[in-house]
Each structure stands twice: as structure tokens, then as C-alpha cells.
Amino acid sequence: MDRVYNFSAGPSTLPVEVLEEAAADMLNYKGCGMSVMEMSHRSQDFQNIIDAAESDLRDLMQIPDNYKVLFLQGGGTLQFSMVPINLLRNTKKADYIVTGNWANKAYQEAQKFGDVVAAASSEDKNFTYVPKVGKDAFRPDADYVYITTNNTIYGTRYNYIPDTGDILLAADQSSNFLSETYNVEDFGLIYAGAQKNVGPAGVTIVIVRDDLLGFAPENTPIYLDYNTHAKKGSMYNTPPCYAIYMAGLTFKWIKKQGGVKGIEQHNIEQAEKLYDAIDNSSLFSCPVVPEDRSRMNAVFVTGDKDLDARFVAEAKENGIVNIKGHRSVGGLRASIYNAMPDEGIDALISFMKKFEMENK
Numbered sequence: 064m065d066r067v068y069n070f071s072a073g074p075s076t077l078p079v080e081v082l083e084e085a086a087a088d089m090l091n092y093k094g095c096g097m098s099v100m101e102m103s104h105r106s107q108d109f110q111n112i113i114d115a116a117e118s119d120l121r122d123l124m125q126i127p128d129n130y131k132v133l134f135l136q137g138g139g140t141l142q143f144s145m146v147p148i149n150l151l152r153n154t155k156k157a158d159y160i161v162t163g164n165w166a167n168k169a170y171q172e173a174q175k176f177g178d179v180v181a182a183a184s185s186e187d188k189n190f191t192y193v194p195k196v197g198k199d200a201f202r203p204d205a206d207y208v209y210i211t212t213n214n215t216i217y218g219t220r221y222n223y224i225p226d227t228g229d230i231l232l233a234a235d236q237s238s239n240f241l242s243e244t245y246n247v248e249d250f251g252l253i254y255a256g257a258q259k260n261v262g263p264a265g266v267t268i269v270i271v272r273d274d275l276l277g278f279a280p281e282n283t284p285i286y287l288d289y290n291t292h293a294k295k296g297s298m299y300n301t302p303p304c305y306a307i308y309m310a311g312l313t314f315k316w317i318k319k320q321g322g323v324k325g326i327e328q329h330n331i332e333q334a335e336k337l338y339d340a341i342d343n344s345s346l347f348s349c350p351v352v353p354e355d356r357s358r359m360n361a362v363f364v365t366g367d368k369d370l371d372a373r374f375v376a377e378a379k380e381n382g383i384v385n386i387k388g389h390r391s392v393g394g395l396r397a398s399i400y401n402a403m404p405d406e407g408i409d410a411l412i413s414f415m416k417k418f419e420m421e422n423k
């Protein structure tokens with residue numbers, strides 16, 4: 064069977080070149096006689112893999128030297144807990160912007176650890192936009208402000224970085240990591256689970272400013288203290304070795320695409336093409352306000368549940384898979400992460416046109 068166009072929200076499509084390189088390395092990684100999965104994490108071969116991954120990521124994002132890069136386990140979800148445990152370091156106050164399910168889960172979890180409030184929310188319009196907020200939205204003595212830069216389920220994206228003044232900004236970038244340029248210094252902490260844009264599930268990347276380390280409470284489980292991992296170069300215990308290796312291959316691939324800038328331009332073009340097709344259709348529509356539409360997850364609907372379901376089923380017969388909306392939203396969603404080829408976008412758009420003709 065041929066490869067399909069996989070619009071899954073995560074785990075999601077990876078670059079074919081990356082998969083081919085991993086396949087070529089599978090039985091015998093660069094002549095060392097074993098696969099990366101079988102290697103000691105204390106071996107020089109693996110040390111070289113993790114060092115290269117970190118240094119390529121630092122290049123791609125221009126991460127300053129006073130930021131640590133950590134390769135952790137536990138997914139985005141463990142960060143919902145680790146962020147408050149580590150960053151509620153003075154007043155124990157944090158202000159969250161609630162823009163969807165993931166932001167809300169992070170907000171709920173953080174409440175276990177301090178005085179945590181929702182500074183803004185877009186729930187009033189079913190998360191179809193991103194609130195525009197400035198300094199006055201936040202408590203001036205908050206330890207941090209928390210945002211989710213791309214909302215995977217609702218298909219929205221921050222088109223600005225909230226001005227938090229002197230307050231530290233923490234961001235979940237799980238679903239738009241390395242898909243657009245950011246200035247790392249605008250954030251105290253950035254994290255991203257790998258399985259949306261970087262590699263297989265299993266590794267979560269945390270980029271944290273080093274002056275924020277060392278404030279976790281005494282009774283913090285050792286694994287949940289960023290400092291544990293920072294002091295040991297992500298090797299306090301066995302890291303998710305294979306996922307780190309795959310992420311490293313993806314970083315090299317992004318470099319070949321012109322870095323994050325090159326990828327971003329390509330993502331903008333692909334997203335515009337798809338949203339144009341949705342906006343010009345008489346069958347499909349996008350519920351998200353145009354200025355906040357995600358470049359990674361395009362949500363759209365026909366307005367008729369049965370028709371949505373038929374679209375999903377017929378798309379699959381045409382090699383277009385995982386196009387169903389999240390169970391909490393319904394409708395349709397095309398996740399068009401970095402690795403989605405242009406042919407995938409074109410195939411989806413022409414299938415939408417055909418479906419529209421047949422169902423007018």
C-alpha cells in the first residue's frame with residue numbers, strides 16, 4: 064500500500080526523508096553494529112546523538128546560552144504539573160489564558176499548587192478566537208503568565224505575544240513548535256511534546272531560563288524538578304533515547320528546509336491555500352475568526368453531522384486520513400504540520416471540491 068496523506072493531530076506525519084534515514088540506520092547505526100534503540104544511553108554514540116540534537120535545536124531557535132534544553136518524558140501533560148511546581152517560586156500566583164482544552168487542563172492542574180486564576184478566556188465563543196490582552200490583564204505580582212501558543216483542538220493560534228511586562232511568560236508550544244519563528248527571550252519557559260511536529264511520542268522538550276531553576280519545593284518528586292535534569296544534561300535517568308534520535312533527524316531536516324524561517328513561509332502558504340478553499344466553498348466553513356486561525360490545525364465543518372461523517376469515510380477511501388475533528392468539537396480538522404507535503408494539501412482541496420459538487 065502507498066503512504067496516505069495523514070492529517071492526524073498527533074502523533075502525526077513525519078518527513079519521508081527522516082523515516083528513510085531511520086530505516087537505513089535501523090539494524091546498524093553508523094557501523095556500530097546495533098540500532099539506536101539497543102544502545103546504552105551512557106555510550107559515546109548516544110552522547111553524540113543527544114549533543115547533536117541539542118545543538119541543532121539551539122541553532123534553529125537561536126536559543127541563548129542562559130537557557131537549558133531538557134529532553135524529558137511524560138508528554139505535554141506532565142508539564143501541566145511541572146510548570147507550576149517549578150515556576151510558582153515567590154507569591155505562588157499564576158495567571159493563565161484559557162484558549163482551549165489543553166490550556167484548560169494546564170489551568171486546572173496548576174490550581175493544585177497555588178493561587179491560580181484565568182486572566183482571560185475565549186470560552187464565551189467556544190474558543191474560536193484568542194483573547195487580545197495586555198499588561199493590565201495580569202496581577203503584577205504573579206510568578207508567571209501561561210499561554211498555549213497554538214490550540215490544536217480548536218484550530219487557533221496567537222498572532223501576537225502578550226506583553227506581560229516584568230512577569231515571566233511560560234508557553235505550551237506542543238502543536239506549533241518549530242513551525243514559526245519565536246524570540247526565545249520573550250519566554251521564561253517553552254515546552255513542546257514531540258509527537259505533533261518533531262518526532263515520535265515519548266520525548267518532551269523543555270527550554271527554560273537557567274535563573275528559574277532550583278525553586279521547586281523540598282518535597283518535589285526528584286523527577287519533577289527541572290533542576291534534576293538540567294544538572295545532568297537530561298541524563299539523570301534513561302532518557303527517551305530513540306525519540307530523541309528521531310527528533311534530532313527532524314531538526315536536521317528543518318535546517319535543510321531553510322530553517323524555521325523557511326518552514327514558516329511554507330506553512331503560511333499551505334495554510335492560506337487550505338483556508339481559501341474553505342472560505343470559497345459553499346459547503347464547508349471555518350468557525351475560527353480569520354486573524355487567529357492556526358497554521359497547523361485547520362478546523363472546518365459542513366454544518367451537518369452525517370455529511371461530516373461521510374466526508375471522513377470517503378476521504379479515507381481516497382488516501383486522506385485522520386481528518387475527523389476532535390471528539391470535543393466535532394466536524395473536521397486537517398492537521399498540516401511541518402512535514403505535510405504540498406501534494407497532501409492539493410489532494411485534500413481537490414477532494415473537498417469533488418465532495419462539494421456531489422453533495423450540493
Ligand SMILES: *Cc1c(COP(=O)(O)O)cnc(C)c1O
Pocket residue numbers: 073137138139140141165211213214215235236237238256259
Ligand atoms: C497534544 C497536546 C498536549 C498533550 O500532549 P501529551 O503528550 O498527550 O500529554 C498538550 N498541549 C498541546 C497544545 C497539545 O497539542
